[in-house]
Amino acid sequence: MSNIKSWIIFATGFMTxxxxxxxxxxxxxxxxxxxxxxxxxxGLSLILAIIFNWLSKKYKNRPKQNxxxxxxxxxxxxxxLLFFPCSYSPCPYEYVLKSTQVAMKYKEIKYDDxxxxxxxxxxPLIVAAQxxxxxxxPGKIYYVxxxxxxxxxxxxHFVIYFINDSIKTNxxxxxxxxxxxxxxxxKEVFHNEILQFKGTLxxxxxxxxxxKNYNDNGYGYIDMSETIGKFNVxxxxxxxxxxxxxxxxxQLFYWLI
Numbered sequence: 001m002s003n004i005k006s007w008i009i010f011a012t013g014f015m016t017x018x019x020x021x022x023x024x025x026x027x028x029x030x031x032x033x034x035x036x037x038x039x040x041x042x043g044l045s046l047i048l049a050i051i052f053n054w055l056s057k058k059y060k061n062r063p064k065q066n067x068x069x070x071x072x073x074x075x076x077x078x079x080x081l082l083f084f085p086c087s088y089s090p091c092p093y094e095y096v097l098k099s100t101q102v103a104m105k106y107k108e109i110k111y112d113d114x115x116x117x118x119x120x121x122x123x124p125l126i127v128a129a130q131x132x133x134x135x136x137x138p139g140k141i142y143y144v145x146x147x148x149x150x151x152x153x154x155x156x157h158f159v160i161y162f163i164n165d166s167i168k169t170n171x172x173x174x175x176x177x178x179x180x181x182x183x184x185x186x187k188e189v190f191h192n193e194i195l196q197f198k199g200t201l202x203x204x205x206x207x208x209x210x211x212k213n214y215n216d217n218g219y220g221y222i223d224m225s226e227t228i229g230k231f232n233v234x235x236x237x238x239x240x241x242x243x244x245x246x247x248x249x250x251q252l253f254y255w256l257i
Contacts, residue, residue: 005069006053012076013045014038019084022248023092024120026085037083041076048072089120095249099124103257106132112170115141115159123243127250131257138163140203140237142222144171146190147232155231156190162203183207193229204235211235 020033052072056065084091090098102109102124113129114137116122130137138161146156158171167176167184175187179198187196198207204224206214211224220239225232244250 003053005056005065006049009052009069009072009076010045010049012073012080013042015077015080016041016084018248019080019092023084023086023095024089024123024247026088033085037080041080044079045076048076092249095124099128099249099253102128103253106257111136114138115143115161115170117143118238123247123250124253127243127254128257130244131254136163138168140240142204143236143238145234145236146195147234149227149230149232152232160186160199160235165201167199167201190231193231195228195231195233197226197228197233197235204237 016033016037025033049072052068055068059065081092086092086094098121106128109125109129109132111129111133113125114133116125118126140162142160144158144160145154147154156171158169158174160167160169160171160174162168169176171188173188173190177185177187179185182200184199184201185196186199187194189195197211199205200207204211204222206216206224211226213226214222214224216222220237222237223234224236225234227233244254
């Protein structure tokens, strides 16, 4: 039995690797994990496993062995969580707490929750919305902002999304009309200003006389903007990464809810 516990102690040294594949980490956290914490904790767990194996043979008292075992395991787990890089994003326990709160309010999740800002803190709600509306997931999502050119503040934020060959939006004031078989016109009267811009049935692509500032990195990220009246209309498409494919925890969360 002591040999099994020794192996368990050693295995806890790999918890950082498991956590890094289960939860998002800070921007520079990946390098920190693999360069510093992983070898340190694996080495520490190996040393503690050897010490435990030696002490368990020296002291046959079962309560003392259990005390050492749980103490060593707890110490490694505590240090793993303490040094997990999450200074600028939620830590693992915060994701678990947030996901629990989202699951408890699952019935209140709306379709619009699919379009909330794709920040790490919103991952639990986005994944839950993907599960609830699995049969109606959009293929492409474009985030639109009307920014004041006077103070650069965002005056309105909404999305235009493509689903089942249809163009839809969560902005009830936006009129969508076809100009021809390819070009689509988006139009809205906002603060006494007529804001209109064009796209295509395949999304927003670079068009002549439309969106002077256009950036497409070729990997699914698109950013474009155009000044119309007293507003700067910006449209952004993020890389359509699947949160569940990137992190084990959200795979489990999606399956459980």
